[in-house]
Amino acid sequence: MKFQYGRILQDRLDGEHGLPRRRLDELARRFGEVQAEVRQRRAGGEYGFYGLAAQDRTIRQISAFAEGVGQAYDHVLVLGIGGSALGTRALLSALRAPAWNELDDEGREFFPRLTVLDNVDPTSVAAALRRIDPRRVLVNVVSKSGGTAETLAQYLVVRRWLDDALGGAASRHLVFTTDPVKGALRALATAEGIATLEVPPDVGGRFSVLSPVGLLPAALVGIDIEALVEGAARAVARAEDDDLLQNPAALFAALHWAADTQVGARLHVLMPYSDRLRDLAEWFRQLWAESLGKRVDRGGNVVHAGPTPVASVGATDQHSQVQLFIEGPFDKLITFLTVADPGEDVSIPPAEGFADEIACLGGRTLGDLLHAEYEATAAALARMGRMNATLALPDLGPAAIGELVMFFQLATGYAGCWYGVNPFDQPGVELGKRLTFGALGRTGYEAPEASAATDADIA
Numbered sequence: 001m002k003f004q005y006g007r008i009l010q011d012r013l014d015g016e017h018g019l020p021r022r023r024l025d026e027l028a029r030r031f032g033e034v035q036a037e038v039r040q041r042r043a044g045g046e047y048g049f050y051g052l053a054a055q056d057r058t059i060r061q062i063s064a065f066a067e068g069v070g071q072a073y074d075h076v077l078v079l080g081i082g083g084s085a086l087g088t089r090a091l092l093s094a095l096r097a098p099a100w101n102e103l104d105d106e107g108r109e110f111f112p113r114l115t116v117l118d119n120v121d122p123t124s125v126a127a128a129l130r131r132i133d134p135r136r137v138l139v140n141v142v143s144k145s146g147g148t149a150e151t152l153a154q155y156l157v158v159r160r161w162l163d164d165a166l167g168g169a170a171s172r173h174l175v176f177t178t179d180p181v182k183g184a185l186r187a188l189a190t191a192e193g194i195a196t197l198e199v200p201p202d203v204g205g206r207f208s209v210l211s212p213v214g215l216l217p218a219a220l221v222g223i224d225i226e227a228l229v230e231g232a233a234r235a236v237a238r239a240e241d242d243d244l245l246q247n248p249a250a251l252f253a254a255l256h257w258a259a260d261t262q263v264g265a266r267l268h269v270l271m272p273y274s275d276r277l278r279d280l281a282e283w284f285r286q287l288w289a290e291s292l293g294k295r296v297d298r299g300g301n302v303v304h305a306g307p308t309p310v311a312s313v314g315a316t317d318q319h320s321q322v323q324l325f326i327e328g329p330f331d332k333l334i335t336f337l338t339v340a341d342p343g344e345d346v347s348i349p350p351a352e353g354f355a356d357e358i359a360c361l362g363g364r365t366l367g368d369l370l371h372a373e374y375e376a377t378a379a380a381l382a383r384m385g386r387m388n389a390t391l392a393l394p395d396l397g398p399a400a401i402g403e404l405v406m407f408f409q410l411a412t413g414y415a416g417c418w419y420g421v422n423p424f425d426q427p428g429v430e431l432g433k434r435l436t437f438g439a440l441g442r443t444g445y446e447a448p449e450a451s452a453a454t455d456a457d458i459a
Helices: 021-043 048-053 056-067 086-095 122-131 149-173 184-192 212-220 225-238 248-263 275-292 322-327 366-383 398-419 427-439
Strands: 002-004 075-079 113-117 137-143 174-178 195-198 267-272 294-296 302-305 308-311 332-341 388-395
Touching (some): 002 248, 021 248, 075 212, 086 398, 113 122, 174 184, 195 212, 225 398, 248 398, 267 275, 275 332, 388 398
Parallel strands (some): 137 174
Antiparallel strands (some): 002 388, 294 302
16 A cells, blocks of 8 residues: 655645645654554554454464354344444445345355444334344444443344344344453353453553454455555554655654644545445545544644545545535645455446547456546646645555555554644544433433524524
8 A cells, every 4th residue: 555645745735835844854853752652552452453463363262163153144233333333334334246236145254244233223223124134134233331322222123123033042142342351242152142242451442443343244245354454564564654745644644743733734534536445435534534533632722623524435425525625725635545456347338439538448458447537636636736646556465455544543543643732532432422421311310401592583
């Protein structure tokens, strides 16, 4: 994977917008302090996700489960929300065939279908339970804390559905992925003998896709999880470099922080030119937003820090968002994701009878067109003084995706240092959780204030 960042710099744009090249030198000089802070905090128990680059025992355990008990099911249903679901969805989209669940058994090489319920919208849940056979499903309930309201609500609904269909055999269709020792799911698993996998205590939910949270469902649908972790190890190895210009994850974080805080690029757009990476952009959006959007810094000072991540996809959003990117405010840094070898291509037949600008499509491929669209968009942005960069992947294999996932996690950890915030907590989310339980009338939880709206305020 290569990080191409030249078009973030002024002298590669219009000479007026973007970061002055001298700023790159300043960032490189300061990086020693940032790298030292990361290492100190790792030693103190933070940054636990680094350990996901070396987990041979976990890989063996998950592989044995997937190749043994996992073979008894033809559908995997994952219950979770946020970091417990987005990463799994991203892995499925990136590493399995498009429209995976619509393929027949042979098209899926007899691996199971995979459904991720990442919300409590009743229409989605009800529809999923109508189309899945409870006799042939494995339900993976994912919550690090074991007490996530949405996930436990999903579980209660699905458990009754399993009990109604299977009676006492329902527990054999369940596996919990949760904290090793505490939480409601852990207690229930112990009481009922339900199979469990552990979320490492020092790995937060949004950093957990390369833990059993994502690895179990990935293995069940035939993704090479050993290669995923090997790719992640490559990213970690590159992050050990103390030269900022040789450490792509740290450089990505530094340039995005500088673009935000020094030239007003508060919006960070991730735009893959691949439908298979669309869900990965959604996963990145949570990772970047929840980690860096903080009211206070590590010193307790009120800073209201954090960029706003935007998920986009090329070439689709050239016909929606790119008009804004090119001619709107200078408040964005766009990062493109490209893939050198997408795995297959489609030839475009001769365009006989069309004008020259259409006829030139004949004899090319859809891949050629998609890449040309990316190059033209990046060049147009640069010509108009708009900062953009590219992460170039060699292919869409599990090692490349594992490296990319870990790259973004590393970049997020570095960005926490540049912003001076804790990238591993989420106090704003916790407030919402307390108010949710308060609204449901749970004793001991804060109830939300009554709405000040009157009939006159409602259209």
